[in-house]
Amino acid sequence: MRSLVLGGSTFVGRRLVDHLLALGHEVSVLNRGRTGTDLPPDVGRIVGDRTDPASMRTALGSTEWDAVHDVSGFVMAAGGSEYDELLDLLDGRVGAYVFVSSIMAYAPSTLMPWTEDLPVRDEAVTTYGGFKAYAESLVLARHARTGFPGSVARPAAIYGPNNNIHDMETAMFLRLRRGLPVLVPHEGLVTTSYGHVDDLCALLAAMAAAPAAVGEVVNATGQGVSSLGYVETLAEIVGAEPEVVLVPTHLADRLDGTLYGHLFKTRHHGILSTEKARVALGLPEERGFLAGHRDSYAWFCTTPLVDAPAQLSDPVWGAGFDFDAEARAVAIIKAAS
Numbered sequence: 001m002r003s004l005v006l007g008g009s010t011f012v013g014r015r016l017v018d019h020l021l022a023l024g025h026e027v028s029v030l031n032r033g034r035t036g037t038d039l040p041p042d043v044g045r046i047v048g049d050r051t052d053p054a055s056m057r058t059a060l061g062s063t064e065w066d067a068v069h070d071v072s073g074f075v076m077a078a079g080g081s082e083y084d085e086l087l088d089l090l091d092g093r094v095g096a097y098v099f100v101s102s103i104m105a106y107a108p109s110t111l112m113p114w115t116e117d118l119p120v121r122d123e124a125v126t127t128y129g130g131f132k133a134y135a136e137s138l139v140l141a142r143h144a145r146t147g148f149p150g151s152v153a154r155p156a157a158i159y160g161p162n163n164n165i166h167d168m169e170t171a172m173f174l175r176l177r178r179g180l181p182v183l184v185p186h187e188g189l190v191t192t193s194y195g196h197v198d199d200l201c202a203l204l205a206a207m208a209a210a211p212a213a214v215g216e217v218v219n220a221t222g223q224g225v226s227s228l229g230y231v232e233t234l235a236e237i238v239g240a241e242p243e244v245v246l247v248p249t250h251l252a253d254r255l256d257g258t259l260y261g262h263l264f265k266t267r268h269h270g271i272l273s274t275e276k277a278r279v280a281l282g283l284p285e286e287r288g289f290l291a292g293h294r295d296s297y298a299w300f301c302t303t304p305l306v307d308a309p310a311q312l313s314d315p316v317w318g319a320g321f322d323f324d325a326e327a328r329a330v331a332i333i334k335a336a337s
Contacts, residue, residue, distance in 0.1 A: 001025045003208070004065045006050070007072020008039070011164045012100070012197055016069055017043060019201040030059060031072070053085045066095040067208035083135050087142050087150075096149045096208040099139050101217075103156040103193065103270055104129035113224070113273035116154070116217045136217065143215040151213045155200050155220040156193035156272055157263050160292065161299035163197070164314050167261040169234065169293060171321035173300050174308060176238040180323055181330045183260045185247040188228025192263045193272045195221025196292035202284045203277065212281050222274035223289040227264040233290055237297050245330050255332060257325025258313075 003020050007013045008029030017039065020027045028044030039045065048059030050072060068090060090097055106129075107119040120137075123130030139150035159169050175182050203220050207213040225233065228244065235242040247255065262268065277283040286292075300306065313320025 001066045001209075002064075003027050003067045003069065004046075004063075005029045006068065006070045007031055008043075011162050012158060012200060013069075013071040014039075014162060015160070015197045016071065016201045016204060019198070019205060020069075023205060025067075050086070051082060053082050056082075056086060056089060060089050064093045065090075068094050068097045069100070069204055069208065070098065071100045084138055087138060087148065091142065091146055091148050094149065096151070096214070097139070098204050098207050098213075099135060099150065099152050100204065101132045101136050101152050101154045102129065103154055103219075103221075103268075103272060105132040105136055105154060106270065108267075108270070113222070113271040114219070115273045116219055116276055140215065140217070149214045151207050151215065152217040153200075153204055153207060153220045154217060154272065155195055156270070157268070158195050158197050158200055158221070160197035160296050163296070165317055166312050166314050166320040167258070168263065168319075169296050170300065170305055170308070170312075171261060172231065172234045173238060173297060174305075174321070175323070176235050176240040176242060177306070178323075179240070179243070181243040181245045181326065182231050183245050183247055183326055183329060184227055184231060185252065185260060185264055186227070186249075186266060187246060188231075188244070189226055190264050190266055190269045191224055191226045191271060192230075192268050193221045193270070194223050194225060194230075194289055194292075196287055196295065199284065199286045199292070206283045207281075210281055210283065213283075216276075216281070218277050218281065218283070219272040219274050220277065221286065222272050223286055223292070224271040225289055227260075230263075234293060234297075237290070237294055245333055247329075247333065248336070251333060251336060255329040257329065258320060258322045259326050259329050261321075262319060 003025040005013050008017045009031050017027055030046040030048050032049050033047040046059050049055040105120050106114055107121050120133035121129040125131050125134045136152045142148040143150050231242050310323040
């Protein structure tokens, strides 16, 4: 099977490359060629700029693929029209196209778990959730109009080996290993769906091979955990007793800096239902939250991240941690109590 990964240099895309190779696929990767990568030598490399239609026509105009996995869609949020031009290039030249969307495509709802038929966000295409919803609509409209074999996967928070978003498990493992206090807002009640990167890759590969997935939106992660439960579970894995400091709502506006993971904020309060993937489409089941994070911690312990400095953020998303700012916030909270 000839598979193309759009954006295969980091985290999900890079992990997907390995997964497809293990399945026996002939794999190529398209990216801008600006990010250093350790792709295996038998992986094809195609240079193309998603924001430049001419560049993409040069890169893909004469190619055909059994499957295309699009994991780099957010680079298009600066515009929007270019995304339809990508579908023009692929329509009639691809056996399956899987767009990796996000839970952020959903309009916030107090009805949980979220199923694929709920409304999507009505936001500008230049926002993360707005672009995901926009791209989804184009894939589905193209399928209805031409039979384009597109499908949409909606994951929530993806974790695991090589995670390049540093304010998730990396930051929490470090706090727990170093005996640092853990700030938790909103009484620890913000509940989010989490999914292991390898489970997502297995689902993406299965969607590309499943005729029943064509034209469908499929939730990809359903392991729901509250922020307080997240801290307690990771503490169990590390073997530490967490010092949880609840952030009083009336003090939140007085506390400056990066104080806790972005997934602990109310914007990320939402649980996905994966019944459609498992029951209707027979797609792979996820591993448990505890088992997945045990795997992630085993990988973490083999990396230089165990000796990370007190401040760290990734260059793409700007997500990270600042333990000094957290310590100042803890002092303010304790002084006010």
